[in-house]
Amino acid sequence: MSYIDLKSAPKREDRLKACIAHGGSVCDLGGKGKKSCLVDDGERGFTQGSICLLLPALAMLNTLPDNVVLMHSAIGCGTCTHSQNANVRFGGNVRWGKVKDGTWLSTALNETDVISGGDAKLEQAIIEADKRYQPFSISVVSGCVPGIIGDDIDTVVKQVQPLVNAKLLPVHCEGFKTKIWATAYDAVYHSIGRTLLESTTSEKGAGEGGDAGLAPYQGLERLPRTVNLMNVSSMGRIDELELTRLLTGLGLAVNVFPVFAHPEGMVTATQAALSISTCPTHDDYFLTYLEERFGVPYLLKHMPIGIENTGLWLRDVARHFGAEEQGEEIIRREEAELHAALAEFRPLFTGKTVFVSAGEFRALATARLLEELGFRVVGIRSFHHDAFAEGEYEKLAASAVEDYPIDIANVQPFEEVNLLKRVKPDLFLGHANGNATAAKLGIPTHVIYNTGLAYIGYRGAYDLARRLARQRKNPSYNRRLAENLRLPYTDDWYQSPPFSYINTRGGVTA
Numbered sequence: 096m097s098y099i100d101l102k103s104a105p106k107r108e109d110r111l112k113a114c115i116a117h118g119g120s121v122c123d124l125g126g127k128g129k130k131s132c133l134v135d136d137g138e139r140g141f142t143q144g145s146i147c148l149l150l151p152a153l154a155m156l157n158t159l160p161d162n163v164v165l166m167h168s169a170i171g172c173g174t175c176t177h178s179q180n181a182n183v184r185f186g187g188n189v190r191w192g193k194v195k196d197g198t199w200l201s202t203a204l205n206e207t208d209v210i211s212g213g214d215a216k217l218e219q220a221i222i223e224a225d226k227r228y229q230p231f232s233i234s235v236v237s238g239c240v241p242g243i244i245g246d247d248i249d250t251v252v253k254q255v256q257p258l259v260n261a262k263l264l265p266v267h268c269e270g271f272k273t274k275i276w277a278t279a280y281d282a283v284y285h286s287i288g289r290t291l292l293e294s295t296t297s298e299k300g301a302g303e304g305g306d307a308g309l310a311p312y313q314g315l316e317r318l319p320r321t322v323n324l325m326n327v328s329s330m331g332r333i334d335e336l337e338l339t340r341l342l343t344g345l346g347l348a349v350n351v352f353p354v355f356a357h358p359e360g361m362v363t364a365t366q367a368a369l370s371i372s373t374c375p376t377h378d379d380y381f382l383t384y385l386e387e388r389f390g391v392p393y394l395l396k397h398m399p400i401g402i403e404n405t406g407l408w409l410r411d412v413a414r415h416f417g418a419e420e421q422g423e424e425i426i427r428r429e430e431a432e433l434h435a436a437l438a439e440f441r442p443l444f445t446g447k448t449v450f451v452s453a454g455e456f457r458a459l460a461t462a463r464l465l466e467e468l469g470f471r472v473v474g475i476r477s478f479h480h481d482a483f484a485e486g487e488y489e490k491l492a493a494s495a496v497e498d499y500p501i502d503i504a505n506v507q508p509f510e511e512v513n514l515l516k517r518v519k520p521d522l523f524l525g526h527a528n529g530n531a532t533a534a535k536l537g538i539p540t541h542v543i544y545n546t547g548l549a550y551i552g553y554r555g556a557y558d559l560a561r562r563l564a565r566q567r568k569n570p571s572y573n574r575r576l577a578e579n580l581r582l583p584y585t586d587d588w589y590q591s592p593p594f595s596y597i598n599t600r601g602g603v604t605a
């Protein structure tokens with residue numbers, strides 16, 4: 096039996112033994128022969144607020160054109176959509192020259208629904224959304240409340256589907272089920288697979304899956320030079336174009352999937368010759384499924400951020416298509432041009448120290464790029480840890496001038512501030528909503544991801560260097576912030592070991 100045959104995707108704590116609480120070092124995690132599968136995840140005796148898996152799930156679902164997102168939840172769930180809508184509008188505009196808001200609704204479950212059940216309300220909402228917006232699809236996304244009171248969105252979807260024109264996609268995002276929000280990628284992929292791909296391929300006359308549904312579907316036309324380029328919203332259009340440029344250099348056609356992909360055309364993903372991950376943290380669940388069910392092989396090893404990593408990523412693709420020489424020629428040409436262009440920035444970076452914070456693979460690949468630019472990495476916070484990142488830790492351990500801390504933390508700014516006070520970096524790279532602590536300490540910050548900026552491939556390496564050079568030249572904004580703001584932590588905490596609360600199971604260990 097495959098995961099896709101289950102009603103919902105398993106949480107990553109179970110499927111990958113992923114963890115969210117570990118205080119270690121780069122040599123600890125990347126040392127030779129070290130197994131970095133940290134199964135003894137006792138979590139923290141103290142924890143600060145974090146996000147739930149709705150945020151990444153909605154970041155994907157809201158980009159789908161002709162799709163309505165219907166939250167089955169309390170009214171506050173999914174309000175992150177308000178901040179994500181700029182990306183939906185911008186992304187649509189740069190792809191199709193059309194500015195369009197995402198469409199999201201909520202059943203706004205109240206106290207009466209919690210007692211009486213919300214199934215009838217959901218049924219009415221689906222019918223109303225179908226009538227009012229006439230979308231190709233409606234994603235029915237469940238938050239915590241239906242999971243607690245026992246509303247069964249799958250049964251409601253099954254009952255209502257014959258009454259509406261839109262294809263209904265149940266997406267399980269009950270926030271209490273997992274603390275690893277990367278489970279959201281699996282939840283969305285799970286729904287796309289079960290509802291859009293399996294039903295569409297059946298309609299097109301493809302054969303049924305074999306025993307346990309695992310045999311590849313037969314009868315679908317294979318597209319021998321088309322590759323799936325996976326993007327779960329961690330690349331903007333500018334980065335998609337950079338990778339498309341490199342892949343078309345190998346004579347390949349590129350199907351970017353799933354963000355901003357029309358649900359009707361998603362079946363193309365099942366016909367591709369190869370799926371290429373841009374981040375193993377995001378894609379393993381779906382790429383395994385595409386291979387099992389449709390016979391589409393995949394590459395899931397490198398993230399094309401940084402000079403070395405982009406070369407490794409492209410080499411793997413070239414090798415798959417027997418185009419090694421072509422690949423080497425592209426890499427030679429691109430690297431020569433890039434190194435010449437970076438020369439003017441290197442004096443500004445050499446020997447400067449940097450702390451990096453992001454989802455695991457992005458943090459590690461970006462740290463490697465910063466080393467390539469001349470920085471010295473002095474600390475990393477990864478939002479969770481799983482075995483896919485072992486190779487990246489090994490690379491960083493091999494290139495580290497001296498050991499430095501690695502904080503596996505689903506944000507936890509109290510640990511971050513403690514570490515920053517100790518390692519005193521010259522620069523901090525983190526997500527837009529995660530840069531505040533460093534900024535208030537007076538450390539120049541730069542956003543590690545923004546859909547309007549380039550980060551990926553050779554162009555991303557150059558553009559990041561150019562932006563950091565500008566930042567390095569004028570750090571006065573952060574200096575002034577630090578002069579006028581204070582953080583809420585006590586001196587006692589700054590004197591305490593940064594990982595004091597990890598694995599304490601409710602109490603502090605000295």
Ligand code: SF4
Pocket residue numbers: 147148149168169171172173237238239240268269270271
């Ligand atoms: S944790 Fe639960 S209640 Fe809170 S936003 Fe997420 S789904 Fe809604």
